[in-house]
Amino acid sequence: MSCALDWFGDRWTLLVIRDLMLGATRFKDFAASPEGIPTNILSDRLARLVEGGLVEKVPAGPGGKRFIYQLTEKGRALKPVVLAIRDWGLAWEPGTKVLLP
Amino acid sequence: MSCALDWFGDRWTLLVIRDLMLGATRFKDFAASPEGIPTNILSDRLARLVEGGLVEKVPAGPGGKRFIYQLTEKGRALKPVVLAIRDWGLAWEPGTKVLLP
């Protein structure tokens, strides 16, 4: 558990991963999330996730120099974690609603 | 998810909850965990967990003034989260071993 928390044991990383699961691919997608992650934190977290092999950058277009972010298999394997946290929040935090079906 | 992470979206809280699930009840039990949580952080996290209703303090003995910590139902409901994180770590972090069966 401690090793796992080295990667996502903070306030923002799991929200970025949730956004990726919901289909976010570009920098502004994450920045536009309702929680309002600061852009320097977002930069740092994306870089850490790429370094850890949970996320990969792939070219956005054929000849372009832009990239999109997407989960690797290692990152997608976090879906049970995200769902478990969501379910706990729905059950125990009053007034929460579902975003990820 | 964001509301849930308000409670345990940090480096230490989930490790404290894991220790509670493994049977830790007293301050020194948590402090003795292999990760070596600083005692001021431990104090703060226990207080936050009690405040949030995830953990309760109950008298340790009949006439004593000491307390033990134990999970409430709300806290025990985090077991799927803890297990999901453990499973991810076992699957994707090389060299990790199981502590919580």
Add this chain to the structure above:
DNA sequence: CAAGAAGCTTGTGTTTTGCAAGTAAAAATG
């Protein structure tokens, strides 16, 4: 090709953390 948007980076001040040390009360010991 000018104007705007996307995708970051930098700077600054505040908050949180990690580590060491200290303290007061309870429990164990002689």
Add this chain to the structure above:
DNA sequence: CATTTTTACTTGCAAAACACAAGCTTCTTG
């Protein structure tokens, strides 16, 4: 019952992380 030891914290301080705002290059688009 006096003394030591353990327990359960709190305090102080340096270092790291964070939030917020601003700036700065590419890209796209009219």
